Structures are given as structure tokens and as C-alpha cells.
Amino acid sequence: MENIRTRKVEKMVKEKEAKAYELRLYVAGKTAKSILALTNLKKYCEEHLKGQYRIEVIDLLVQPQLAEGDQIFAIPTLVRKVPEPIRKIIGDLSNEEKVLVGLNIRPA
Amino acid sequence: MSTTAEKHTSQLHYPSLPKTPTGITGLDEITDGGLPKGRPTLICGEAGCGKTLMSLEFLIRGAMEFDEPGVFMAFEEKASELSMNVASLGFDLDKLQEQKKIKLDYVHIDRSEIEETGEYNLEGLFIRLDHAINTVKAKRVVLDTLENLFSGLSNQAILRAELRRLFQWLKEKGVTAIITGEKGEGPALTRQGLEEYVSDCVILLDHRVINQISTRRLRVIKYRGSVHGTNEYPFLIDEEGIAVLPITSLRLEKEVSSERISSGIPSMDAMLGGHGFFKGSSILVSGTAGTGKTSIAAYFANSACNRGDKCIYFAFEESPKQIIRNMHSINVDLQKHINKGILQFHASRPTLHGLEMHLVAMYKLIKKFKPQVVVLDPITNLVTVGSVSEVKAMLIRLIDFLQDEQITVMFTALTLNNVITEQTDEGVSSLVDAWLTVRDIEFNGERNRGMYIMKSRGMKHSNQVREFIITDKGLDLVEVYLGPEGVLTGSAREAQKLQEQTGELLRDFAVSSKDRELMRRRKVLEAKISNLQMEFESAEEELNKMHQQEDLIKQVSNKTREEITNRRRGEHSDEKGGKNG
Numbered sequence: 001m002e003n004i005r006t007r008k009v010e011k012m013v014k015e016k017e018a019k020a021y022e023l024r025l026y027v028a029g030k031t032a033k034s035i036l037a038l039t040n041l042k043k044y045c046e047e048h049l050k051g052q053y054r055i056e057v058i059d060l061l062v063q064p065q066l067a068e069g070d071q072i073f074a075i076p077t078l079v080r081k082v083p084e085p086i087r088k089i090i091g092d093l094s095n096e097e098k099v100l101v102g103l104n105i106r107p108a
Numbered sequence: 109m110s111t112t113a114e115k116h117t118s119q120l121h122y123p124s125l126p127k128t129p130t131g132i133t134g135l136d137e138i139t140d141g142g143l144p145k146g147r148p149t150l151i152c153g154e155a156g157c158g159k160t161l162m163s164l165e166f167l168i169r170g171a172m173e174f175d176e177p178g179v180f181m182a183f184e185e186k187a188s189e190l191s192m193n194v195a196s197l198g199f200d201l202d203k204l205q206e207q208k209k210i211k212l213d214y215v216h217i218d219r220s221e222i223e224e225t226g227e228y229n230l231e232g233l234f235i236r237l238d239h240a241i242n243t244v245k246a247k248r249v250v251l252d253t254l255e256n257l258f259s260g261l262s263n264q265a266i267l268r269a270e271l272r273r274l275f276q277w278l279k280e281k282g283v284t285a286i287i288t289g290e291k292g293e294g295p296a297l298t299r300q301g302l303e304e305y306v307s308d309c310v311i312l313l314d315h316r317v318i319n320q321i322s323t324r325r326l327r328v329i330k331y332r333g334s335v336h337g338t339n340e341y342p343f344l345i346d347e348e349g350i351a352v353l354p355i356t357s358l359r360l361e362k363e364v365s366s367e368r369i370s371s372g373i374p375s376m377d378a379m380l381g382g383h384g385f386f387k388g389s390s391i392l393v394s395g396t397a398g399t400g401k402t403s404i405a406a407y408f409a410n411s412a413c414n415r416g417d418k419c420i421y422f423a424f425e426e427s428p429k430q431i432i433r434n435m436h437s438i439n440v441d442l443q444k445h446i447n448k449g450i451l452q453f454h455a456s457r458p459t460l461h462g463l464e465m466h467l468v469a470m471y472k473l474i475k476k477f478k479p480q481v482v483v484l485d486p487i488t489n490l491v492t493v494g495s496v497s498e499v500k501a502m503l504i505r506l507i508d509f510l511q512d513e514q515i516t517v518m519f520t521a522l523t524l525n526n527v528i529t530e531q532t533d534e535g536v537s538s539l540v541d542a543w544l545t546v547r548d549i550e551f552n553g554e555r556n557r558g559m560y561i562m563k564s565r566g567m568k569h570s571n572q573v574r575e576f577i578i579t580d581k582g583l584d585l586v587e588v589y590l591g592p593e594g595v596l597t598g599s600a601r602e603a604q605k606l607q608e609q610t611g612e613l614l615r616d617f618a619v620s621s622k623d624r625e626l627m628r629r630r631k632v633l634e635a636k637i638s639n640l641q642m643e644f645e646s647a648e649e650e651l652n653k654m655h656q657q658e659d660l661i662k663q664v665s666n667k668t669r670e671e672i673t674n675r676r677r678g679e680h681s682d683e684k685g686g687k688n689g
Contacts, residue, residue, distance in 0.1 A: 028231040037226075060232060064239035067232055071216045074261070075231035087221060090261075094226035102223035 021045075021053035021103070022082035026067070028060045028075045033092045037076040040093040048105050080104075125333045128176070128248070128284040131169030132162065134352030138328060138337040143309055148278050148285040150306040152297045153313030158324060158345055159288040161197075162313070163250040164190065165349050166286055168199045170248045171209035178248035179211045179240040179283075183256035187212040197349050211240045217260030224262060230270040234277060241283065249278065249285040255300045275305045297329070308332045314340070321462040326352055342464030353468050353505065364388065369481075369516055372411030373404075375585035376544075379561055379570040385542055386566065387480075388514040390507050392537055394521040395546030399557050400578050401520040402426070404544070405483045406435045406442065407583055408518050413445035417480035420452045420473060424489040428453035439582045452477055458489045463502045466490065471509060481516050488522040500539075507539055541565045546576055549597050556597035559585055575601065 025041060027034035038057065045053045060067050060075070070079050074090040080103050089102040100106040127141035136142050143149045143166075151159050167178035182190060190212060191201040204210040213236060241249065254271070261267055278285045287306055289298030297303045303310055310330040316323055325340045343352040368383035377384040385391055391408075393401050405421075412419045423431060431453070432442045445451035454473060458466070474482065484506075490499050503519070510517045519540070537543050543562040548555050557576040561569045574585040575597045589596040589604045596604050 026232060028235060033227055033229070060235045064235045067236040067239065068213060072232040073215055073217070073230055073236065073257075074228045074233070075235075076228060077232060085221075087223070089223040089225060091224050091228040092226035098223055098225040102225070 020083065021049050021080065022056070023053060023103075024056045024058060024070070024079040024081055026058050026060055026070070026072045026075060026077045026079065031075075034076050036092045036094070037078070040096075040099070041078060044093075044096060044099055044105075048100065078103075127334070128170075129174060130166045131173045132165055132350050132352065134341070134343070135326075135350075138326075138341060138352060139309075139331060140335050143284055143286070144331070144334070145284055146279065146282040147308040148275050148287055148306045149309040149311065150287050150289060150298070150302055151311045151313060152289040152291055152303070154291045154315060157313040157315040158343070158350065159313055160185070160190075160252050161193070161345060162350055163252060163286040163288055164194055164201075165197075165199075167210060167248055167250050168194065168201070168204065169349075171204055176247035176284075177209045177211075177244040178250065179213065179237065179244065179246040180250045180252065181237060181240070182212065182214045182252045183217065184253045186214050197345075197347060199349075208244050211244045211246065213237075213240050215256075217256055219260050222260065228263075228266065230257075230267075230274070233270075234274070238281075241281065247283060249281075249283045251285065251287045253288050253290065255289050255298065255302065258300050271302070271305055303330075313343075321459075323462045323464050342462075342468070344465055344468040346468075348472075351468050351472065353464065353471060363512075363514065365514060369415075369417075370411050371404075372407035373583050373585065375574070376559075379572075379574065379585065380542070380564055381568040383567075385516060385564075387516055388511055389516060389541035389565070390510065390539065391516070391518045391542045391544065392521060392540040393518060393544045393546065394523050394537075395557075396523055396548055399546035399548060400576060400583070401522070401546060402431065402485055403435070403438055403440075403578055403583055404546070405485045405518055405520050406431065406440055407438075409451065409481060409483050410435075410440045410442060410445070412481040412516075413442075413448075413451050416450070418450045418452075418477060419445070419481040419483065420454060420477055420479045421483045421485065422470060423453060423455040423485050424458050425486060427455050437580060438578055439580060452479075458492050463490060463498055467502050467506060470506065474510070474513070474515065478513075479515060482510060482518075484517065484519045486520040486522055488520075504539060537562070549575075551597060552600045554598040554600075558588065558597065 023041070023045070025034075025038060027037070038055075041055065045055065058066055060072070066072075070077075071088075072079075076090070076092065078089040078093060078099075080087040080089075083104075087102055087104065089099055093099050097106075126145040127139070127143065128145045129136050129142035130139075151163060153159050164180065167180055170176040170178050180190070185193070194201050201210065201212070205212060215233070215236070237249070240246065257267055257271075258264070275287075287302060289300070289302040291297065291312075292299040292301075297310065297312065307330075309328070309332065312327045312329050314325040314327070316325065324343050324345070326343050327340045328336045328338065341352050343350055365387040367387040368385065369387050370377050370384040371380070393404050395401050402425075409419045409421050421428075421431075426434075432446075435442055442451060446453070452473070454470075456466070456469075460466075461469075470482075487499065487503065490502070507517065523545075542564040545560045545562050547558050547560065549558045557578075558573045559576040560573055561571075573588055575588045577584045577586060586601075589601050
């Protein structure tokens with residue numbers, strides 16, 4: 001159930017090109033933390049960045065070679081690729097305030 | 109009964125802890141074979157003590173010498189920096205990476221880029237490590253300064269739990285891992301107490317500066333399930349990597365030789381039971397300034413080279429050229445041995461580097477050149493870079509090493525006090541097998557040299573003082589004269605010798621006059637004898653003459669009687685007429 005929904009979102013996201021916010025969420029399998037992080041992220045994005053964002057979910061169990069490139073060591077990690085500079089937020093993103101500050105959506 | 113049997117079988121199953129050789133010179137000896145196989149080892153120490161280098165060498169040697177690929181996960185330095193650092197040691201990290209023997213992974217943690225919110229774990233690190241291990245099929249893993257995680261992340265509880273999981277995971281992976289950690293405040297080995305997690309093997313590196321001279325030291329603090337050397341061992345980082353210097357054997361179980369080698373001075377050999385020193389023994393030559401210690405050492409080296417043995421001469425006071433020139437004056441040509449390549453000079457000021465560095469440098473040269481004879485001239489100067497006890501410790505190690513290699517070593521040492529030196533030189537005299545002392549004997553307005561053999565283990569040796577003479581023909585020992593005023597040396601000895609020679613001449617003269625007198629008397633007697641003999645002969649002749657006369661008379665008278673008789677009878681034809689008439 002959850003799986004289907006995630007894919008739907010990804011599909012939806014991919015259709016829109018060149019967004020102001022390009023976000024990447026690194027996970028390792030569908031763990032509770034990963035799912036929580038993704039749900040949280042989608043919620044915040046819908047609330048604050050509607051239409052301006054794209055989320056890419058990378059499962060490191062499937063593509064472990066990608067971990068090195070973005071310097072991932074913690075799971076889950078959210079990487080803001082665009083706009084620069086790159087920002088990273090680790091954890092299940094349960095603190096909305098911190099995520100928004102971290103993504104520079106809201107000034108600190 | 110059953111328990112002992114069980115014990116026995118379990119011992120059979122696990123004969124000893126499997127180990128992974130590091131390939132680092134000396135470290136495998138201290139750890140009795142290497143690091144625990146398939147388990148993590150902690151290397152800790154202060155900044156700049158060589159943690160990264162040691163772990164990197166472990167990896168590189170593993171890849172190059174033991175065919176065990178490795179993964180280096182760096183939390184501090186970038187891959188390019190690491191390659192550059194080890195390039196100076198002659199390791200080509202880039203090439204090893206291309207050959208897929210080593211995988212470098214730099215983990216960049218920057219607090220300013222990272223925001224933490226909520227629960228997380230370090231699965232990403234595990235995945236990266238796992239991926240790297242799988243890429244090169246690694247058997248060895250290094251995590252260089254894992255504690256950098258603590259500076260990058262704030263949730264300690266998560267970190268600690270994850271570290272525990274990491275070490276467990278490494279063990280499950282069966283890789284031999286090194287984790288480095290920075291020395292913490294106070295007694296803590298590492299800042300974050302990593303030693304709690306890594307319980308199998310802990311090695312502490314140290315870098316101390318004493319009297320402006322720095323020395324690196326290594327100590328195995330803990331090695332579960334294995335014997336290991338517990339001392340602090342000095343180590344060295346040079347162009348060939350790390351070299352740890354263990355006391356080569358903690359036991360005194362060396363091979364000994366009863367073969368003898370000459371000291372180069374026949375009269376000294378004679379003092380040593382006629383054959384010289386034992387091969388593989390250590391000899392100390394001590395004496396006050398200018399007593400010819402260097403000359404003895406040079407003679408010893410020269411005689412070794414003349415036999416065709418190889419020799420290294422470590423000079424701490426004079427330059428090789430100076431020694432060669434000076435030895436020409438006593439008829440020793442060292443240059444020709446150098447040209448032949450059987451004699452090597454290594455001159456360095458003791459203050460050039462610390463004692464351990466000297467020791468390691470000597471160790472390496474000896475290993476490379478494989479000499480039969482080593483000379484250290486003089487060891488006294490080494491005290492300038494270390495305390496007496498340190499010098500002694502160093503010399504113990506050197507002697508141990510040399511005896512293992514069956515190399516004969518001669519030390520020279522300067523004694524400062526002119527009182528007879530029962531005091532030991534650098535405390536080394538109890539370690540050496542033979543101890544010669546050259547002492548100034550001041551007498552009659554001269555300084556002369558007296559040589560003693562203080563000790564010589566395992567051989568008959570002379571207990572006498574000899575005068576040690578240096579001439580332009582070479583070195584010699586002569587017996588001193590014991591006069592009424594004590595030992596005579598130098599010109600006093602010559603005078604005594606002359607006096608004795610005169611006495612001898614006089615005696616000779618006396619003897620010869622007596623002989624002549626005897627001759628004369630003999631001649632007289634002989635003359636008398638011949639006189640008597642002549643007398644006897646004439647007497648005999650007289651007697652003979654009388655005998656002959658008597659015989660003649662007898663004959664004649666006999667004849668006459670016969671004739672008379674015949675005539676009376678008138679039988680005789682020619683006498684007939686006479687008879688008848």
C-alpha cells in the first residue's frame with residue numbers, strides 16, 4: 001500500500017522538470033524511519049513548496065555505490081541538491097521547524 | 109576426567125588465535141604474529157604520532173605482500189592527501205587503487221552542512237563500507253579517526269549504539285580492522301572511549317620530546333588471547349615506512365659459538381688464551397682520553413677485513429677520513445678495505461637524532477650489509493642524547509640483536525676518572541663478554557699505557573698488566589717490569605731492560621774467563637799426561653830393550669852351549685877334526 005503510494009508520488013514528481021527545490025532522500029530499505037521521513041518530507045513540501053519541488057528517493061540497499069557521491073553515512077538523509085549550497089538533514093525529519101530551517105525555506 | 113578430556117579437545121580445535129601479519133618491521137615480533145585475524149584493533153595516540161601511517165602501511169603491506177586487499181575509510185584526510193602522504197614512503201596508492209587492491213573512501217562530515225532531526229542510524233556508513241569491501245574483496249579494513257563522527261554529529265546515544273553495532277558488524281564480516289583514535293584527556297586512551305568497544309587488541313602510540321630530541325614509542329596495551337611484548341618499543345618512520353624495534357628476544361636463548369676471532373694484535377690474543385675473542389661476543393674497550401681505544405678498534409676492524417670478513421664501523425666522534433688518515437700512522441690501511449667493499453664507515457654526530465633512531469639506523473644497516481664484525485666508537489658520546497639508563501637499554505638491545513646474528517661487536521668507551529675504573533662505562537660492562545681497559549700509568553715523568561683484561565667470559569686470560577705500545581709499525585703489548593718501586597713502563601722499563609742486559613754481559617764475561625781457566629788447567633794436565641805417557645813409553649822401551657838383550661844373550665849362549673856339546677862328542681862333521689885333535 002505504502003509502496004504504491006510512494007511510486008505514485010515519484011512519478012508525479014518526475015513529470016515536473018527543473019524545480020526550484022531538488023531534494024534527494026537516501027534510505028536503506030523500507031524501514032519505519034525511512035517511511036516516516038518520507039511522509040514527513042512530503043507533508044512539509046506540500047505545505048510550503050507546492051509545485052516547486054522534486055523528491056528523489058534512493059534506496060542504498062539497491063544502489064550502494066551512490067552513497068559515496070553525496071557523502072552519506074546516516075540513514076535517512078535528506079539532501080538538498082538545488083538550490084545550492086548543498087544541505088543535509090539527517091534523521092526522520094520529525095521536527096518540522098528544523099527541517100524548514102535546514103532547507104532554508106524558513107530563515108533561522 | 110571428562111572435563112580434562114573436553115579441555116583437551118577444545119585445545120586441539122583452537123591451537124592459537126589466528127593472526128594477520130602486518131608486515132611492519134618489528135610489529136609482528138612484538139605481537140607474536142600480527143593483529144587478531146577477523147577482529148578490530150584500536151590504535152590510539154596523540155596527533156602526529158603516526159596512527160594513520162601505521163594503519164595505512166598495514167593495508168598497503170597487506171595488499172602488496174600478503175595478497176589481502178583492503179579498504180581505507182578516512183574521516184580526516186582526503187584520498188588525494190593520503191596518496192601524497194604515503195608516496196614519500198615509496199608506496200603508490202593510486203596504482204594499488206587502480207589494481208583494485210585498495211579502496212579509499214573519504215567520509216566527509218561537516219557540521220555546518222548537517223542538520224539533525226529525529227531518529228537516524230549510521231546504516232549509510234555500513235552500506236558504504238560493505239560496498240567498498242565487496243568491490244575489492246577486502247580482508248583488511250581501516251577506519252581512520254572514527255571519532256570525527258562525534259564532532260560531526262550531536263546525538264551521542266545514537267552514535268555509541270551505532271559504533272557498538274559497527275564493531276560487531278566488522279567481526280561478522282570477518283575482516284581484520286584497525287580503528288584509530290585520538291588520545292583523550294587524562295588516563296583515557298581515546299577521547300570517546302573507543303577502547304570500550306574494541307576489546308581485542310589496543311596499541312598505543314606515543315611521541316615524546318626529551319632534551320629537544322623526539323622519540324616515537326609504541327606499546328601493546330592489550331591483546332586478548334595472545335602473548336605480546338608489554339614494553340614501550342621505540343619506532344621510526346623513515347623512507348621505508350615504519351620500523352618498530354623490539355628487544356629481539358625477551359629470552360636469553362642465543363646460539364653461541366666457540367669459534368675464536370683474532371683481535372688483530374697477536375700479543376693481545378696471547379693474553380686471551382692464545383686465540384682472541386669468541387665469535388659473536390661483545391667486547392668493551394674502555395680507557396681515558398688518548399689511550400688508543402680507536403687504534404685498538406681500527407686494528408680489530410682491519411684484521412677482520414684481512415680475513416675477508418665484512419665490517420661496519422660506526423664512528424660517533426671522528427669522520428671516516430680522519431680515522432683513515434690517523435690509522436695510517438700506525439701502519440693500518442683501511443682505505444683498501446673500503447675500496448674492496450668489505451668495510452663500511454658510518455659517521456654521525458650522536459645529536460643527529462635520538463638513541464632509538466641511532467639504534468634503528470644501525471639495525472637496518474647491519475641487516476642490509478650483514479657484517480661479521482661491528483665497531484662502535486665511542487659509545488660514550490651517546491650519553492649526550494640520552495640518559496645513562498637509556499643508553500644502557502639501547503646497548504642491551506643492540507647486543508641482543510648482534511648476538512642473535514652472531515656478529516662480534518667492539519665498543520669503545522671513554523672513562524673520565526683516572527682512578528681505576530671499577531665503575532662501569534655506561535653500565536655496559538656487565539653486558540659485555542670481554543672488557544679491556546687501557547689506563548695511563550704516570551711514572552718517572554712519563555705517561556704510558558697499561559692494558560688490563562678486566563674480564564673475558566669463558567676463556568683463560570692473563571691477569572697481568574701489559575704495556576700497550578703504539579708505534580708507527582703498529583700496536584703491540586709488552587710485558588711490564590716489576591721493579592722494587594712497582595710496575596715499570598716506558599723509558600723506566602727500557603732502563604731496567606738495559607741494566608739487565610749489562611748484568612748479563614758481565615755474567616757472560618765472568619763465565620767465559622772461568623771457562624778459559626778451566627781450559628788452561630786442562631791443557632796443563634793434558635800436557636802432564638802426555639809427559640807421563642812419554643816417560644812410560646821410554647821406560648817401556650828400556651824394559652823391552654833389556655828383554656831383547658836377554659833373549660839375545662839366551663840365544664847366543666844356547667847356541668854356544670850346543671856347539672860346545674857337539675864338539676865334545678865329536679859327532680859333528682865340521683867339528684870332527686877339532687874333536688879328534
